[in-house]
């Protein structure tokens with residue numbers, strides 16, 4: 001069942017989304033060769049609790065940590081560990097937080113030092129595809145319009161679009177209806193209405209779209225072991241149009257990047 005949010009609830013969800021956004025900003029300035037993903041996880045947990053929120057993933061379905069951290073060929077759901085990062089790695093970091101009974105859910109794929117040009121391009125195109133999808137998230141459109149736009153954009157670049165994992169409605173639970181696949185057909189699926197809040201999150205592979213799961217029961221990785229990228233925003237439909245609740249502003253501030261990519265979706 002889809003639960004549409006009131007304007008007041010959307011403002012509460014903006015607080016949740018801002019907390020995960022700020023947390024990724026803190027993580028951004030810590031990522032460098034030699035650092036472990038467990039270190040990043042500890043910093044994220046402290047930061048979320050300092051802001052008065054609760055880590056959203058910790059304990060959910062028995063997940064053991066605050067962040068899902070998925071390097072290189074790992075797609076999502078990687079478990080933080082004590083292996084130091086190396087120059088040339090990429091690192092998908094997914095962060096959830098709960099405050100005022102609402103969840104935020106936000107992900108960014110970071111570069112560790114200098115990465116291969118083809119991997120850099122994968123990150124760029126995956127992030128662009130997120131905004132291509134968000135642009136279709138408006139009153140009158142349907143779930144399939146978002147999925148179609150993301151799939152077309154990524155497949156036109158020769159990339160693999162993961163099928164088994166999808167975006168989702170967001171609210172008082174982390175995963176609400178509707179599911180938001182990163183593939184689909186135009187004009188198909190549930191129609192979007194005012195007050196709908198979703199997480200859109202393309203998971204895009206350099207090679208095959210096919211994935212495998214490690215025996216830890218969590219980690220998803222590409223079948224061909226080529227890199228995978230993941231970017232995720234929380235978005236509400238306000239006045240018929242997509243409005244970002246999360247932001248990469250804090251990440252960009254930490255990394256010294258200027259960007260106008262979010263401007264058309266700001267409040």
Ligand code: MG
Nearest residue numbers: 094105106107
């Ligand atoms: Mg997420």
Ligand code: MG
Nearest residue numbers: 105199201232
């Ligand atoms: Mg999500």
